[in-house]
């Protein structure tokens with residue numbers, strides 16, 4: 001009895017997952033049309049909303065690296081006294097487009113974003129750990145020769161920490177700098193422990 005019910009739930013949500021993947025990767029205009037359609041289907045509105053939320057969560061856990069507009073991925077690793085913070089975000093979140101830059105203004109926007117990411121001031125580690133910026137790099141495949149439908153920004157920040165054993169908290173300020181980022185999935189490996197969590201504007205601190 002229980003097994004049957006679980007099986008039914010999985011097959012139901014697998015269909016929703018496929019629809020959801022298309023929905024999440026669509027441009028905002030398409031998303032609006034989608035919402036509108038749902039609003040017209042009064043009888044099924046609640047049921048559908050529930051399915052979408054459920055499928056959404058499963059999608060992230062099974063595919064943590066998926067490119068999703070409005071979301072970013074953050075990896076934090078501490079080994080010895082060296083910490084590495086790596087960010088991947090859909091370019092759409094940061095500059096509002098994902099095609100190769102066509103105007104000098106768009107090139108400037110890309111460079112400005114890369115500079116902000118390189119500065120490494122979009123996150124803070126608890127000061128007791130005594131971490132200082134050692135190296136910082138940021139790049140994007142927006143300017144890559146090969147054109148693709150979707151593009152990302154990447155930032156890799158290296159830090160040297162004087163008291164690595166005391167590294168226990170990180171606050172991510174990216175939500176203020178880049179309002180289009182609504183959710184950041186964080187995966188971390190710190191002092192032999194590992195975990196994952198999700199951050200938002202309302203909850204932007206992760207404890208290790």
Ligand SMILES: [Zn+2]
Nearest residue numbers: 090098150151
């Ligand atoms: Zn995209």
